[in-house]
Amino acid sequence: MSGVKARPIEFLLSDLDGTLLRPDHSLSPRTLDAVRALRDAGVAFSLASGRPPRAMLQQIEALGVDLPTVGFNGGSIVNPDGSCLVRHHVPVAAAVTALLLFEAQPGIETWVFADDQWLLRDLDGPLMPLERQALGYAPKVVGSFDEYLPRIDKIVAASNDHRLLMALETRLQARTSGQAQASRSQPRFLDVTALQADKGQALVTLAKHLGVSLERTAALGDGGNDPAMFQRAGLSIAMGQAEEQVKRQADVITGSNLEDGAAEAIERYILQR
The missing domain is CATH 3.40.50.1000 (HAD superfamily/HAD-like)
Incomplete structure (x- = not known):
């Protein structure tokens, strides 16, 4: 050293x-x-x-x-x-871009964190029970993420397909450059957060x-x-x-x-x- x-x-x-x-x-x-x-x-x-x-x-x-x-x-x-x-919240435009990209991909679980809550649209994802155990609290099922868009702290694409997440990371970084950050906090999680x-x-x-x-x-x-x-x-x-x-x-x-x-x-x- x-x-x-x-x-x-x-x-x-x-x-x-x-x-x-x-x-x-x-x-x-x-x-x-x-x-x-x-x-x-x-x-x-x-x-x-x-x-x-x-x-x-x-x-x-x-x-x-x-x-x-x-x-x-x-x-x-x-x-x-x-x-x-x-x-710092995720800018609305970047949040919309990420949500549209993730929800169009089969095999991706899309999670939104806002208002001190973990939000998702259904409970069917295989990674949800593991995340619930890790976080120590249950998610809230919502019909839409729209009302939370101005107050999103983080969006997560969760999947056991690590190569898909790597590809999505590259695509999202290009689409949200200068607006938000996209990085894999773990091999099965792609996080979207504010640029700051x-x-x-x-x-x-x-x-x-x-x-x-x-x-x-x-x-x-x-x-x-x-x-x-x-x-x-x-x-x-x-x-x-x-x-x-x-x-x-x-x-x-x-x-x-x-x-x-x-x-x-x-x-x-x-x-x-």
Whole structure:
């Protein structure tokens, strides 16, 4: 590592799903211990996720996070008291473009997050029960998304056809360029968020909020929305199971989320400094 990368880390911003959480969405004892050790060492710690803020409360409590947390890939930053530090909605034109594209594709489940609710048009999708378990609350079935268009925090195309999502990601990025962001937070999820909804900018905002220079920050993640953090952080760490294009943008690679890779990263690259 360079001299800059070797400086002590004062703030770690970590992804949640696929990073801190195991595939069954649980936190391992080693991960809990590692985060506790961070706090004991005086290192600030928070979460940045594609999840709605409402779906992070259990993990926030378990990890003892007492700082603002980032939801919707940076579309919202929520203070510990529940008030919003930052909030960005998907522009209506981009939302309409994404919804028309997704709903025209067989095998795609289209989910909309707005007004602190998870909205969908039917309950038939095979991924819906898994997402319900992960989020910890049930979706609301609506006949149309139209009334929510001005207030959408995130749209998700969900599918087990990873190649289809990659193709849709490319098409949507071209169609909504300059309006919104489209990125795969996980191989089976394509997220559409506001252009300002960026984990990298969220890292900048929180570092400034904490009075920490960016060169003394670290970012940890595994998804296609995490390199935005990597590009801003003084130290970037990719999970072992991340796609190669994500790993290539990180300074170091840790183990997978099946191998307590997040805890390994905290112990090896942050606490040992």
